Amino acid sequence: MASDVEQFDYVIVGAGAAGCVLANRLSEDASVTVCVLESGPPDRNPFIHIPAGFIKTLFDPGVTWQFKTEPTQNTGGRAIATTQGRTLGGSSSINGLIYNRGQPDDLNGWAQRGNRGWGYADMLPYFLRTERRIGFGEAGIRGREGKLPVTDMDWFHPLSEAFIASAIAAGIPRNPDYNSGDQAGVGYYQRLIEKGRRVSAARAFLKPVMDRRNLEVRTHARAEAVLLEGKRAVGIRYRHDVDRGAAPRVVRARREVILSAGTVNTARLLQVSGIGPAELLGEIGVPVLHELPGVGANFRDHYAVRFVMRAKPGVKSLNELSRGLNLGAQIARWALRKPSILATSPSHVHVFWNGANDPKAPPDVQCVFTPGSYAEGKVYVLDDYPGVTAGAWQHRPQSHGHVKARSADVFVDPSINPNYLSDPLDWPVLLGGMKLIRGLLHRPEIGAYLDGESLPGDAVQGEDELRDYARRNGSTTYHLIGTAKMGPASDPMAVVDDTLCVHGLAGLRVADASIMPAMVSANTYATTLAIAEKAADMVRGRAPASMAA
Structure with a gap:
């Protein structure tokens, strides 16, 4: 698969909660190739x-x-530590292990902001797809066949x-x-x-499919920039995370680049790539390739x-x-x-x-x-x-x-x-x-x-x-959200539309907690998994999940 310029159909930045789900679901299609870039190490600790x-x-x-x-x-006057995971599984490998979906009106509020297909009834099938509930739970409300x-x-x-x-x-x-x-x-x-062990997104979604020939997961790979050709994302430039002196490498995406790096790193990566508020990009010496004032806001x-x-x-x-x-x-x-x-x-x-x-x-x-x-x-x-x-x-x-x-x-x-x-x-x-x-x-x-x-x-x-x-x-509480807010083009601070495509750019989506337009009444992990499940369907062009699916 290696070449002077490596190419995959999909390049995913980040093997956290969302990235692990996306890697699993997209690589189900044996006709496509998927590369995942994770800045941290394998989860061997x-x-x-x-x-x-x-x-x-x-x-x-x-x-x-x-x-x-x-x-x-x-x-x-205090600076507060707001640690995030940097390993396979991302924060799901270090978090407090709580599963909490929140309230239906959280998601209904997202839909009311102009995000079609993101209400509670739309998202419930994705929660069901994700989880394997062991214990009490009403049929049709709790999933029994999922991986988590x-x-x-x-x-x-x-x-x-x-x-x-x-x-x-x-x-x-x-x-x-x-x-x-x-x-x-x-x-x-x-x-x-389960059985006394943490079940991270890596353990539930990524590890079972690591042997797929069309999936490549690279650890210690810190993304440095989203590469644009005009108004289309075509790949990622990255560097070995533990060796700043190493030469940068490039991996190209034939179809899409998907950012699942987390609320802080997704916003930062967009900004250093020239995608964000013009004033900020000028301050850090980055040419404005695509102005989007909402990148990094709504945090x-x-x-x-x-x-x-x-x-x-x-x-x-x-x-x-x-x-x-x-x-x-x-x-x-x-x-x-x-x-x-x-x-x-x-x-x-x-x-x-x-x-x-x-x-x-x-x-x-x-x-x-x-x-x-x-x-x-x-x-x-x-x-x-x-x-x-x-x-x-x-x-x-x-x-x-x-x-x-x-x-x-x-x-x-x-x-x-x-x-x-x-x-x-x-x-x-x-x-x-x-x-x-x-x-x-x-x-x-x-x-x-x-x-x-x-x-x-x-x-x-x-x-x-x-x-x-x-x-x-x-x-x-380490529940960071919102820096690539989902919303219609009429919202000047929206970063992605309701298909999670970055406004004004082709070939670039965001799928992680950064797209949440408002906070959920919950720990954010369960909702992030559901976002990734829905994103996978949209990337693959599949019909939205339904209760009958």
Whole structure:
């Protein structure tokens, strides 16, 4: 297949969630050739495959992009680490293992913005195609034949049960399936864990087809530019990721180039390729080949604020279970494929509810609970003392910011600014979520196990104090979206149309979380997989999936 100028029918940039799905679906057609360029290494790091190992990979630059946001007033002048996966599977190889579709009106809102075929009824077949639900789920709503196993929690802790009891006593119903289209309620998260191992997009979609003769996956291949001939994308220039001195290489696409590099890297790659806002391109010294002011704009993320409670003497939380002989026992259970803390997601219990505590209104906040206490200022690092942690974030933040390349050199990190809490409409919802989660932690159902609040502490009570605490202690949920927004040509900030083709260019599509025009009421992974499934159908010219398919 090699030649002086290598050619494939399709060139996919990025082997993250979307890229793995696309590689699988497009290479089903033996008459076409597919090349996938992944900047990171193969997913051989053993901590990728142990669910609890995410805390090791999250801080490992060998398998992650160690991005940070710009410091802002609403983050107390802090730069916030917003790590993304950089290996086969992308962020699905390092994330919190949660499967969450969100609410039907998320997608209906996309369609109402002029994106034909993107409503909930249109997208449900793609969710069904993706998942293999193991456990309770209504036929026609949950998939049973897909490649991605979605399982239920099998390791339970009395603190989690007590927290659920607190929510139920507060009037929040137990929900047996928050992915049914009716999200409101409390219960255990559904996870992407099977037989004690993480199931990433690479494991579910890419690894089973790596031996296809028409598919080539290249790791350590950092894309430097989308190559244009006039107004048509014809290929990718890339360089060996761990050797900046290596000569660049070119791979051409006979049919299409598909960008699935993730919300930050897709925007940055378009910009350094001369596709984006003219003013920014001028600042970084890149000739304007195709002006699109929306590239890098509309950037959004969920901003989470957490509360930490101490446990009473004698109450064992994850803190003790993760150390010494207790940890040894858990490792032994995991090795025997028995339920253990090593095979759990970091967030155990969910609450989807309305921050104004209006049971008739749809949920506008997501709350998470873990039977372990995290250290102040250290995301997912367990503290020295036993306790519990609960956090809350707004489902659909209005605040939005940007991703901007700082240089034409893709080895220079871009400027990343979600502008957290800059829209005044976001504050009442977040404060409502904070009050909700705090109220649940102080109820008697769980109070029998707890011995006071360590974060933010009893002294923080009024709204001004809660705002200050949110600014100083809130953090990312790693749910980055929106920098290549989908929308009609009448929207001057839209980057792709409803077929995911870049406005004004031929042969170039974007298929990842960057195309989301607005945030979903969920962790973003499940929706990204569905986007990729739909994109594969559109690339192949197949009719949209239907419930009868």
